[in-house]
Amino acid sequence: MDFKQLRYFMAVVEEGSISAAAISLPLAQPALTRQLQLLEESVGASLLHRSRRGVTLTAAGEAFHRDVGRLLNQFEQAKRNAQRVSEGQMGQLRLGVTVMHLWVPRITQLLNDFRHQYPAVTLKVISLLSGPQIEALRRDQLDAGILFFPPEDDPGLCYHPLYEDRLVLVARAGSRLAQQPPRRLAALNGEDFIWFDRSATPTYHDRLIHAFQRAGFTPHVVQEGTDNATMLCLVAAGMGCTILPEMTMAGAPAGVVSHPLEDLDMALPLMLVWRRDASLPAVHRLIDVAESWDLRS
CATH class of the missing domain: 3.40.190.10 (Periplasmic binding protein-like II)
Known part of the structure; x- marks a missing residue:
């Protein structure tokens, strides 16, 4: 059993006949008939009454049709969610920041803009000092951090200036x-x-x-x-x-x-820092927001 067979089954039920479903899919009628037979064998029950006037659902088919409808809807939603995560539109972003930095208007502006543009991304803010943030980034326990003075001799880290304090x-x-x-x-x-x-x-x-x-x-x-x-x-x-x-x-x-x-x-340059090999798309969306306007102005 696979999703292709389930879609064939749903098409036959919707069209009311195998021949009409074969045309709408499109698929050769003998091939469609064979796929339906394989599906029923896999399920272990007859799903369709076949007659010259078309097909109707058996009792088992009725129950199977309801569940398959829900399953296919969930599958389509799962695909949409995966696509949104891959585009940085959804998921979770672990951001390190000190409590004091959250009071800086420029930083709250960055976080609010990100939330406005990507509302389906959960922003998990973790309070850490600059040193522990660097270690957490290196251990992949953070996706990005906001901190002073990232190490300049670490080629594995990238950074973008956000704000300059004194x-x-x-x-x-x-x-x-x-x-x-x-x-x-x-x-x-x-x-x-x-x-x-x-x-x-x-x-x-x-x-x-x-x-x-x-x-x-x-x-x-x-x-x-x-x-x-x-x-x-x-x-x-x-x-x-x-x-x-x-x-x-x-x-x-x-x-x-x-x-x-x-x-x-x-000068105290406050930096957005992330791993050079960061693969989480949401990290790159946060970088895009940070680079889209000058936080220091």
């Missing part, structure tokens, strides 16, 4: 640093500083440290936070000051302020 000093409102903000990084020497563990985002960490060293600043680390949100809360609690991307202030708790520093001019 670094700012973050301090508790009412503190001396907030009331008399310094102009340069070196003025922060000796201040209680909140930092993060290098293992979370090594490339980002190292670039910041190099920027600090060039400016003559050595952080006096008194507390570490696991992510930007935690670091903001520690600043709000009066544990110290820190340096963070300016966009994080969109989600800052009450009592936290930020100030730019003249010599803290390191």
Whole structure:
């Protein structure tokens, strides 16, 4: 039994005779008769009453006709779904992003535009820092990621710039640093500083440290936070000051302020990153949306 025989059966029922069905298919009548016989043998029951006036369904044929109708409809839907997945119109896209990035209007614009253009694609957003996102991409646990500083020496990854942020000093409102903000990084020497563990985002960490060293600043680390949100809360609690991307202030708790520093001019390019060998069509549709307009403008 195959789908071809099922379609022959449905055509015969619809036309009411084997000869009429043979013409509509088209197929030679003896070949159609033989296919119907093979189908009945496969089913193990007589499906059609044959007479000079045409064909009618047996009791078994009635039940078989109902089920085959549903089966063929499901098969056609399965084909349409497969085609839509292959075109990136359907399926699931696993996207890595930090919670803070979801507050950036340019990034929400990207995600909203993608959802508008491809509503049948389920966007599974997974909250991860930049370092773990890279590892998840390499292990095929993510389809794409939004992060700072993807490794430039990894030929297996591709990226597209989405947004460029800057670094700012973050301090508790009412503190001396907030009331008399310094102009340069070196003025922060000796201040209680909140930092993060290098293992979370090594490339980002190292670039910041190099920027600090060039400016003559050595952080006096008194507390570490696991992510930007935690670091903001520690600043709000009066544990110290820190340096963070300016966009994080969109989600800052009450009592936290930020100030730019003249010599803290390191650009923070936020990138859409994906595997060079990515085969999921939905990934390429997301890339198309990102490349269709300039998110940095």
